[in-house]
Amino acid sequence: GAVVSQHPSWVICKSGTSVKIECRSLDFQATTMFWYRQFPKQSLMLMATSNEGSKATYEQGVEKDKFLINHASLTLSTLTVTSAHPEDSSFYICSARGGGQGSQETQYFGPGTRLLVL
Amino acid sequence: AQSVTQPDIHITVSEGASLELRCNYSYGATPYLFWYVQSPGQGLQLLLKYFSGDTLVQGIKGFEAEFKRSQSSFNLRKPSVHWSDAAEYFCASNTGGFKTIFGAGTRLFVKA
Numbered sequence: 001g002a003v004v005s006q007h008p009s010w011v012i013c014k015s016g017t018s019v020k021i022e023c024r025s026l027d028f029q030a031t032t033m034f035w036y037r038q039f040p041k042q043s044l045m046l047m048a049t050s051n052e053g054s055k056a057t058y059e060q061g062v063e064k065d066k067f068l069i070n071h072a073s074l075t076l077s078t079l080t081v082t083s084a085h086p087e088d089s090s091f092y093i094c095s096a097r098g099g100g101q102g103s104q105e106t107q108y109f110g111p112g113t114r115l116l117v118l
Numbered sequence: 119a120q121s122v123t124q125p126d127i128h129i130t131v132s133e134g135a136s137l138e139l140r141c142n143y144s145y146g147a148t149p150y151l152f153w154y155v156q157s158p159g160q161g162l163q164l165l166l167k168y169f170s171g172d173t174l175v176q177g178i179k180g181f182e183a184e185f186k187r188s189q190s191s192f193n194l195r196k197p198s199v200h201w202s203d204a205a206e207y208f209c210a211s212n213t214g215g216f217k218t219i220f221g222a223g224t225r226l227f228v229k230a
Contacts, residue, residue, distance in 0.1 A: 006161070034218075043208065043222045044162075093161050106152065107218055109162040 006110035023094030029074035030096035124221035141209030149211040
């Protein structure tokens with residue numbers, strides 16, 4: 001149980017185009033989803049937290065208009081990188097956490113999406 | 119502020135040898151603690167977690183971790199390392215809010 005999928009697993013796009021990454025919780029309802037960015041040989045950097053049906057909460061320094069997050073259902077969140085540029089190339093990882101009170105619910109991670117902007 | 123420290127950027131052990139990866143947390147109360155493993159190009163897989171109770175936690179793949187309040191530590195151990203254990207390991211904590219804080223990671227190399 002507790003499987004999170006991401007699609008696509010990798011994407012190459014031209015500079016200026018937009019890219020959408022999907023994150024799905026396959027066997028549980030994810031009230032909260034998280035989007036991370038990971039640079040080579042570094043830890044995860046939290047970009048934003050999204051709760052189903054509400055606007056995402058972005059971390060300081062993350063551009064809301066550039067990284068659009070939608071959490072329209074309890075099993076799906078999307079991250080759209082708008083007008084992508086080479087510096088947006090990175091490994092993007094989503095994670096999901098189920099419902100319930102407190103923070104005891106564990107975050108389950110997707111396999112990640114490698115984005116390369118040419 | 120809450121923080122997680124993994125003092126070792128990388129560790130090399132021989133196959134079959136024992137392993138201990140260090141993790142220290144900084145928080146007034148006892149946080150919820152996790153260890154994740156990441157293989158190259160992959161997402162993170164949960165190895166084990168500690169919320170309360172028995173301070174020695176068993177996880178998957180033969181890993182265990184011990185919570186030591188006096189040392190603010192949650193070190194990960196394995197008695198006999200296999201070549202397939204080579205990966206990046208992340209310690210993480212959550213103090214009751216939404217945000218999980220990750221350590222910088224420790225890369226494990228396994229030599230034959």
